[in-house]
Structures are given as structure tokens and as C-alpha cells.
Amino acid sequence: MFGGGGMNPRKMKQMMEQMGIDVDEIDATEVVIKLEDGSQLVFGDPDVTKMDARGQETYQVIGEPEEREGSGDSAAAIDESGSDESSGDESGGDEGGIPDGDVEIVAQRTGASEDEARDALEATDGDLAAAIERLE
Known part of the structure; x- marks a missing residue:
């Protein structure tokens, strides 16, 4: 470093x-x-x-x-393959291709509700950093 x-x-x-x-x-x-x-x-x-x-x-x-x-569009990749290998989230519950784990990370980091976090992730095509920046 x-x-x-x-x-x-x-x-x-x-x-x-x-x-x-x-x-x-x-x-x-x-x-x-x-x-x-x-x-x-x-x-x-x-x-x-x-x-x-x-x-x-x-x-x-x-x-x-x-x-x-x-x-580069994770939602399209999920629809074409029929499964999401990249989420690592075993609980399922993905709405619109956004993994629940990502929603939790954004909500936890920003203090926003899960709905607000999901909306921010959808608006930024699943980009965690951009969604966090958008809500902060």
C-alpha cells in the first residue's frame, strides 16, 4: 500500500x-x-x-x-439463462433481477428502506456503489 x-x-x-x-x-x-x-x-x-x-x-x-x-445487463443475462448464478443468494426473492443481498447492503449502508434501496439499484442497473451514492 x-x-x-x-x-x-x-x-x-x-x-x-x-x-x-x-x-x-x-x-x-x-x-x-x-x-x-x-x-x-x-x-x-x-x-x-x-x-x-x-x-x-x-x-x-x-x-x-x-x-x-x-x-453487461445482469437482468438480461438472468432472463436468457433461466437462472442467476452470480447472485450467491440462496434465499431467492429477486424482483426485477436485483439480488436481495444487494438490496440489504444498500439499505444497511444508507439507512434507506428496502424499497428505496431496490429502486436505486434498478435505476443504476444493479450498480451497488452508484445506488449508495444516489441515496446518500
């Missing part, structure tokens, strides 16, 4: 706090990066860290991505 190589993690955290940098672990179950060509990089069970340095948020995703070809 800062070239700390063998630096003590506690000392690194202390230095970051002194510089006004907050670091939080995020309990993410999946991260999807949509590429311009319509394909996706899907990180299942990633390690996600959010760093806030004086109002500028940076996210670090660590994991092994799976490459998926497609139109």
Missing part, C-alpha cells in the same frame, strides 16, 4: 490514523466489475477494504476474479 513491506500492521494503522486515513473492512460476498466490452470480472468472496482519506474514498478488492462474457 505505502511500501510498508515488513512494517508492523499496528504501527502502519497508527500512522494512517495520524494522517487522517480511516480503513474499514467490508464484508462483501461478491464484487462485479463491468467492462466497456460488456464482459464482467466477478470476485466471489473477496477481501474488500475501504480507505477514506479526508473525504476521498478508495476501495481495494483482493481475490481471484472469474471472467464472464455478456451484455
Whole structure:
């Protein structure tokens, strides 16, 4: 991160706090990066860290991505295949192609109701970060 190589993690955290940098672990179950060509990089069970340095948020995703070809529209991909392999949500209950887990994440992060979170996700084509930004 800062070239700390063998630096003590506690000392690194202390230095970051002194510089006004907050670091939080995020309990993410999946991260999807949509590429311009319509394909996706899907990180299942990633390690996600959010760093806030004086109002500028940076996210670090660590994991092994799976490459998926497609139109970039997850709702269309679900309709064509008949199943949603990317949601990881065993409880079902997806309305309009938005996984319930995504709705819960947005609602929890923003304090919005689940209906508001689902509407924001639908308006942003399932983009978690954009939906959160829209509600904050």
C-alpha cells in the first residue's frame, strides 16, 4: 500500500490514523466489475477494504476474479439463462433481477428502506456503489 513491506500492521494503522486515513473492512460476498466490452470480472468472496482519506474514498478488492462474457445487463443475462448464478443468494426473492443481498447492503449502508434501496439499484442497473451514492 505505502511500501510498508515488513512494517508492523499496528504501527502502519497508527500512522494512517495520524494522517487522517480511516480503513474499514467490508464484508462483501461478491464484487462485479463491468467492462466497456460488456464482459464482467466477478470476485466471489473477496477481501474488500475501504480507505477514506479526508473525504476521498478508495476501495481495494483482493481475490481471484472469474471472467464472464455478456451484455453487461445482469437482468438480461438472468432472463436468457433461466437462472442467476452470480447472485450467491440462496434465499431467492429477486424482483426485477436485483439480488436481495444487494438490496440489504444498500439499505444497511444508507439507512434507506428496502424499497428505496431496490429502486436505486434498478435505476443504476444493479450498480451497488452508484445506488449508495444516489441515496446518500
